[in-house]
C-alpha cells in the first residue's frame with residue numbers, strides 16, 4: 218500500500234496532527250490534496266487550509282469514508298465521541314493509525330469495529346521533520362498497511378517499531394512528553410545566560426545550537442554518551458564545576474523521576 222494517490226484523513230486536527238502533516242508536506246512524502254483534516258473547530262480548519270493547502274471538513278464521518286489511512290488525533294477523552302460518529306464507515310482496506318496516548322488497540326478496534334489498527338506515540342518535532350515515533354500494529358494489519366504506516370511515520374522523522382503494546386506507555390513518557398522536558402531545560406539554560414548578561418536572543422541562539430549540536434554529535438559519532446561528557450570535563454575545570462553543582466542538585470534522579478511520573482500517569486490515563 219504505497220502512499221501515492223492515497224487519502225490520509227485526520228480525525229482531530231490539533232497540534233500533533235498538524236505536526237505530522239506539516240512534516241510530511243515538508244519532505245514531500247504526500248501532496249496537500251492527499252490530506253483531509255477533520256476537526257470540530259471550524260476556525261482551526263480555515264487556518265490549516267490557508268497555511269498548508271490541505272482539504273478540510275467538520276465531518277469526521279466524511280473524513281473516514283474518503284480515507285485510505287485514518288489518523289486518530291483527538292485527545293483520548295474525546296475518542297469515544299469521535300468513534301461513535303465514524304464506527305462502521307471505513308472501507309475494508311482502510312488503515313487506522315492512532316496517535317492517542319493511553320487508548321489500547323483493543324479499545325480502538327471495539328469502538329470502531331475495524332481490525333486494521335496501528336498504534337503510535339509521535340512527538341511534535343515532527344513539525345520540522347525531526348519527530349520520533351514508537352509504533353506497533355494489531356495482528357490483522359497487513360504488510361502493505363504496516364509499510365504505509367511506516368512511510369507516514371518516517372516521513373516526519375524517525376520511527377521505531379515495537380512488537381509489544383506495553384512499550385507505548387513507556388514511549389509516551391519519553392518521546393511523547395520528552396519535548397516538554399527539553400523545552401524546560403532550554404528555558405532554564407537561556408534564563409541563566411540572561412542572568413549572566415547575554416541578551417535573550419543571543420542566549421537563545423547559544424543554548425539551542427549547543428543542545429542541537431550536542432545531540433547530533435552524540436547521534437553521529439556513535440561514541441558512548443559518558444565518554445563524550447568525559448571529553449569535555451577537564452580536571453579541576455569549568456565543566457567539572459558545573460557538573461558537580463548539577464549532581465548536587467540531583468539532576469539525573471530528578472529527570473528519571475519526571476519520566477517515571479509521566480509513565481505512571483500514562484498507564485493511569487489508559488485505564
Ligand SMILES: NC(=O)c1ccc[n+]([C@@H]2O[C@H](COP(=O)([O-])OP(=O)(O)OC[C@H]3O[C@@H](n4cnc5c(N)ncnc54)[C@H](OP(=O)(O)O)[C@@H]3O)[C@@H](O)[C@H]2O)c1
Pocket residue numbers: 228229230231232233234255256257258261277290291292293295298299316317318338339340341393394
Ligand atoms: N501534543 C503532543 O506532544 C502529543 C504527543 C504524542 C501523542 N499525542 C496525542 O495526540 C492526540 C492529540 O493531541 P494534541 O496535542 O494534538 O491535542 P489538540 O491540540 O487538543 O488537538 C485535538 C483536536 O481535536 C479536536 N476535537 C475534539 N473533539 C473532536 C471530535 N469529536 N472530532 C474531531 N475533532 C475533535 C480539538 O478541537 P477543540 O480544541 O475545539 O477541542 C482539537 O482541535 C492526543 O490523543 C495525544 O495523546 C500528543
